[in-house]
Amino acid sequence: MINFERDKDITSFTTFGIPVKAAIFAEYANERELLAISRSPEWLENDVLHIGGGSNLLFLHDFDGLILHSGIRGIKRYEKDDDTVFVIAGAAEPWCEFVDWCVAQGLAGLENLAGIPGEVGASAVQNVGAYGVEAGELIHSVECFDTHTRRTVTLSREECRFGYRDSMFKREGCNRYYVLRVSFKLHPSDVASNTTYGPLHRLEETLGHIPSPAEVLAEVKRIRDSKLPDPALIGSAGSFFKNPVIGKFHFNELSSILAEEGLEIPHYPQPDGNVKLAAGWMIEQAGLKGHSIGGAQVYPKQCLVITNRGDASASDVARLADFVADSVQSRFGIRLEREVNYIDTSFTFRMLGSGTSKGVPEIGCKCQVCTSSDARDKRMRCSALITTAGMNILIDPSPDFRQQALEAGIRSLDAILITHSHFDHIGGLEDLRPLIGEHDVPVFVREDVADDLRRRLYYLFRDDRPLYPGAAPLDLHVISDAPFTIGPLTVEPINVLHGKKPIFGYRIGEFAYITDAKRIEEEEREKLHDLRLLVVNALRDRDHFAHFTVAEALELIAEVKPEHAVLTHFNHDIGLHKDISLRLPENVEPGYDGLQITL
Ligand code: EPU
Numbered sequence: 361m362i363n364f365e366r367d368k369d370i371t372s373f374t375t376f377g378i379p380v381k382a383a384i385f386a387e388y389a390n391e392r393e394l395l396a397i398s399r400s401p402e403w404l405e406n407d408v409l410h411i412g413g414g415s416n417l418l419f420l421h422d423f424d425g426l427i428l429h430s431g432i433r434g435i436k437r438y439e440k441d442d443d444t445v446f447v448i449a450g451a452a453e454p455w456c457e458f459v460d461w462c463v464a465q466g467l468a469g470l471e472n473l474a475g476i477p478g479e480v481g482a483s484a485v486q487n488v489g490a491y492g493v494e495a496g497e498l499i500h501s502v503e504c505f506d507t508h509t510r511r512t513v514t515l516s517r518e519e520c521r522f523g524y525r526d527s528m529f530k531r532e533g534c535n536r537y538y539v540l541r542v543s544f545k546l547h548p549s550d551v552a553s554n555t556t557y558g559p560l561h562r563l564e565e566t567l568g569h570i571p572s573p574a575e576v577l578a579e580v581k582r583i584r585d586s587k588l589p590d591p592a593l594i595g596s597a598g599s600f601f602k603n604p605v606i607g608k609f610h611f612n613e614l615s616s617i618l619a620e621e622g623l624e625i626p627h628y629p630q631p632d633g634n635v636k637l638a639a640g641w642m643i644e645q646a647g648l649k650g651h652s653i654g655g656a657q658v659y660p661k662q663c664l665v666i667t668n669r670g671d672a673s674a675s676d677v678a679r680l681a682d683f684v685a686d687s688v689q690s691r692f693g694i695r696l697e698r699e700v701n702y703i704d705t706s707f708t709f710r711m712l713g714s715g716t717s718k719g720v721p722e723i724g725c726k727c728q729v730c731t732s733s734d735a736r737d738k739r740m741r742c743s744a745l746i747t748t749a750g751m752n753i754l755i756d757p758s759p760d761f762r763q764q765a766l767e768a769g770i771r772s773l774d775a776i777l778i779t780h781s782h783f784d785h786i787g788g789l790e791d792l793r794p795l796i797g798e799h800d801v802p803v804f805v806r807e808d809v810a811d812d813l814r815r816r817l818y819y820l821f822r823d824d825r826p827l828y829p830g831a832a833p834l835d836l837h838v839i840s841d842a843p844f845t846i847g848p849l850t851v852e853p854i855n856v857l858h859g860k861k862p863i864f865g866y867r868i869g870e871f872a873y874i875t876d877a878k879r880i881e882e883e884e885r886e887k888l889h890d891l892r893l894l895v896v897n898a899l900r901d902r903d904h905f906a907h908f909t910v911a912e913a914l915e916l917i918a919e920v921k922p923e924h925a926v927l928t929h930f931n932h933d934i935g936l937h938k939d940i941s942l943r944l945p946e947n948v949e950p951g952y953d954g955l956q957i958t959l
Contacts, residue, residue, distance in 0.1 A: 362386055362393060364402050370427055374414035375477050376668050376677065377595030382427040389431045391512055391540060394505050402426050407705055409848070410538050412451065412482035416597050420674045420704040420750070430481055432540055435461055446500060448543045451481025455488070463573045468549035469498045471573040472557070475584045477591045477598065481539035485529040487522045491580055492557040496522030500545040504537040512540065524636075525602050525699055534848050552576040559583055587662045595668030596659065600681060601696040603628075603639045603664075605799075609829040611635040614692065633826075639688070639696055640664035646687040653680040678702070686771065695772055697799050701847075702750025707871060707959040709746055709893060712764035714951040715739025716899055716907070716931040717784035719760065729932040736937035736952035740764055741784040742875050742929050744895065746868065749848050753777060754792075755866065755873055761788025767954065770795060775846045776803040776834070779875055780863035781812040789817060793832040800835035802846070806853075806864055810838045839864075855884045859906030867891075871959065872922075875929050878906050885920060892959050894922035895951065897929035910934070910944075917948055926951045 368385035371377060384402050388394045397403050407425030411417065432450035435458065439445055445467055449458050455478045459470045472493040473483075482488070483495040484502045499522070502515045515537070521528040529537055547553075551570040555561050563571055563579050571579070589596050606614070611627065611634075618625055623645070626638035643649075643663035650660040652669065654676030659665040666677055666684075685696045713719075720739035721730030729737055741758035751774035758764070773795045779785055786809075792801075805813065813836065814821045820831050827833070837844075841864070843852045854865035856877040865874035870892040874880070877897055880888075888894065898913035907929065908916070917925045927944070928951040934940060940950040 362388070362397055362400065364400075364426075368427070370411075370414075370419075370423070373411055373427075373429060374417055374419065374597075375591050375595060376414075376418060376597055376672075376674075378419070378668055378672055378674050378677070380419040380674075381422045383422070383424050384426040385429070386426065387429045387431045391505060394428075394538065394540075395510060397428065398505075398507060398510055408535070409703060410535075412485070412539075413454070413478035415476075415478035415482065415591075416486055416700055418597065418674055418677055418700050418702050418750075420678060420702055421706065423703060424705055428538070430479075430538070430540070437465065437467075443547050445546050445548060446543055447546055448503075448541050449480045450541055451479060451539045453480040454478075455480055455483055459577070462544075462546060463577045466548050466550075466573075467546040468551065468553045468573045469493075469546040470495075470544065471552055471576040472554055472560070472580055474577045474580045480542050484520060484539050484542050485527060487525060487527050489525065491560060491583070492554045494522065494524075496520065496527065498544045498546065500543045502537075502539055503541040503543070504539055507536055507538065513537075524605065530847070532845055534845055535850075536845075549573065588665060589659055589661075589667050594659075595672070596665050597700045599639075599664045599699050600666040601639045601643075601664060601685070602699045603636050604694050604696060605630060605634045605636045606694065607826060607829060608633055608635060611637075614694075637694070642688050642692055642694070642696075643684055646684075646691045648684055648687060651680070651683075653683060656680040658684065682771070689771075695795075698750070704748060704750050707746070707748040707869065709744060709871060709873075709895070709957045709959070710768060711895070711926070711928060711951045711953060711955040712743040712745055712768060713740035713758050713760055714928045714930060714953055714955070715741055716929050717741065717782065718931065720930065720932045722932055725932060727932055729934070729936055732936055734937055735954075738953065739930055740953055741787070742897075743785075743788070744873060745770065746871070748868075751775065751847060751849075753846065753849075753868075755779065756785040756875070757788030757792055758784055759787030762791040764788075764953070765791075765795065773801055775801060777851065777864075777866050778803060778805045778809055779865065779873075780806070780858060780861065781809040781816075782858075782876070785875075786813070789813070789820065789834070790832075792834065793830070796832045796834065800833045802837045803834050804837050804839050804844065804846075804851070806862075807838050807840075810836050852887060854880070854887050856880045861906075871895075876906065877908055878904070878912075880916065885916070888916075888920040888922075891920065891922035892924065893957060894920065894925045895928055896925060898927040898934075899929060900931050900933035902933060914945065914948065917945075923947065924957070925949075926955065926957070 365385045368382050370382045410428045430451040434450045437447050459474050472491040487496040506513050552573050555564050628636040640663045648658045651658045655669045655672030656676040659667045689695045740760035743758040744755040746753040753775045755777045841853045852867040857879040858876040874896045896913050898910040899907035925948045
């Protein structure tokens with residue numbers, strides 16, 4: 361019998377120590393209980409979030425859904441041969457105690473990862489790393505519950521696709537796989553495995569011999585104690601940002617600018633030729649050591665960490681993090697990427713542009729709409745921004761995107777959805793550069809759109825690397841009409857016809873965005889039921905071969921019955937904005953540039 365706890369205080373399941381509650385909470389002791397949970401109404405009817413030790417999470421609000429936590433404990437060792445020992449640990453084992461246990465067993469490999477808060481399960485999700493070692497290097501396989509098939513699967517290290525603070529569990533496997541147990545491949549040894557990190561190398565010199573795993577363990581704990589807040593006393597989530605990795609060309613340019621100021625940035629050349637930079641140093645150089653907003657503070661001994669001074673709210677932490685990222689960007693031209701996951705179930709839609717391909721006013725036109733002084737009659741080309749789960753997702757970078765981004769104050773993008781490759785929906789791709797930062801941003805496209813983009817913007821989307829140094833690192837993901845994920849979100853493509861051309865609309869939860877539709881087959885219209893917000897194109901009243909008229913858009917709305925609908929993609933024939941709403945049903949409003957709706 362599963363114990364679903366209601367209105368549960370889950371503060372102690374996070375290391376920030378900021379008060380937070382979950383509508384429902386359940387902990388399972390084994391796979392059987394997890395299977396039962398996955399068939400329960402609590403799981404089927406709610407947003408579900410699986411957490412570990414909460415050492416990398418910031419809840420922006422109370423969680424209005426089901427929080428799951430593993431209670432699977434236990435550590436077992438299996439000798440393969442004299443040189444290899446497999447250690448399998450339950451996901452809920454505290455990481456720190458697990459590493460101590462391995463070292464006490466005379467096993468080498470994990471000692472550099474001593475003292476890290478969190479649980480064993482998260483070590484695989486997050487690929488925890490410190491002092492020259494990453495957990496992924498030692499993970500042999502990960503046993504998971506696959507929520508799609510409700511079966512237990514074992515994924516090899518290769519299948520986990522570990523990267524710097526990254527794995528497929530954070531990307532396409534997010535919300536699909538729950539880690540049950542992790543198997544590590546270690547070896548019995550009196551000497552530590554890796555002393556390449558400066559202070560550990562110095563320890564070797566001081567001792568006059570290669571230190572034992574126990575000596576490294578003790579030294580790592582000493583270094584951590586001197587730099588990082590004690591999780592038992594001060595709330596934090598460890599490093600708040602990732603260390604940025606930049607191209608060699610960019611690095612040379614940055615170092616020569618800094619050299620003129622007599623500065624040298626701590627940096628670590630990577631095997632692929634790129635260079636990793638110390639974000640903590642950049643934050644300190646931006647003058648933010650000890651800087652605080654409300655109860656949140658940049659930790660003075662290690663600026664990469666944001667702490668809760670006791671009374672911080674999640675919004676204090678988020679505001680401070682934005683301030684840090686903005687300040688570093690102004691000082692060094694590099695946008696820091698968060699390591700901490702924001703848990704945010706709120707959903708905001710912002711209409712960046714509501715106009716058809718020529719925009720309104722049309723160049724040279726003197727009609728009453730094109731000469732109107734009402735700001736809502738000025739319609740840039742169609743584009744939208746979704747903000748949820750701590751991410752900014754852009755739908756269609758229109759040719760007016762630069763202006764739209766400036767007006768909306770957009771500072772970063774996490775993913776881009778493209779409906780089709782007509783110029784008015786992709787013309788802004790080359791202007792995304794300042795918002796992309798150093799990390800590859802996924803651009804989700806149909807196959808025909810990918811082909812078109814590779815042809816039209818060859819310098820951005822060619823396969824052979826490196827790209828021209830100034831090119832934005834956009835990463836094309838070709839999608840079919842099957843649902844796909846962006847972090848914790850599931851996105852469902854909707855097939856619509858733009859004249860005769862098949863293009864995509866998108867549904868995310870209770871929101872859907874359809875533009876440039878002329879026809880939607882019945883099967884696809886089925887995907888548009890139970891929406892809280894539908895945004896749909898309505899060019900004008902007169903018929904058009906490729907776009908819905910207002911009447912056609914209203915027909916769709918009447919059929920699928922969203923709670924609320926917004927019309928978009930207007931041309932100047934639509935009339936003055938102030939007049940449009942007068943002839944629309946109560947739950948339908950005409951969109952305008954800058955319209956923002958929070959669900
Ligand atoms: N530095 C400063 N000022 C600061 C912080 C750092 O000048 O406020 C300089 C240091 O002097 C050093 C360089 O930046 O020259 C790097 O600092 P450090 O060795 O402390 O490591 P880090 O790059 O800031 C990363 C991990 C830590 C991990 C350490 C040690 C990330 C995001 N963080 O920090 O991981 O413990 O290396 O390997 O990669 C965590 O993930 O929560 C975490 C603490």
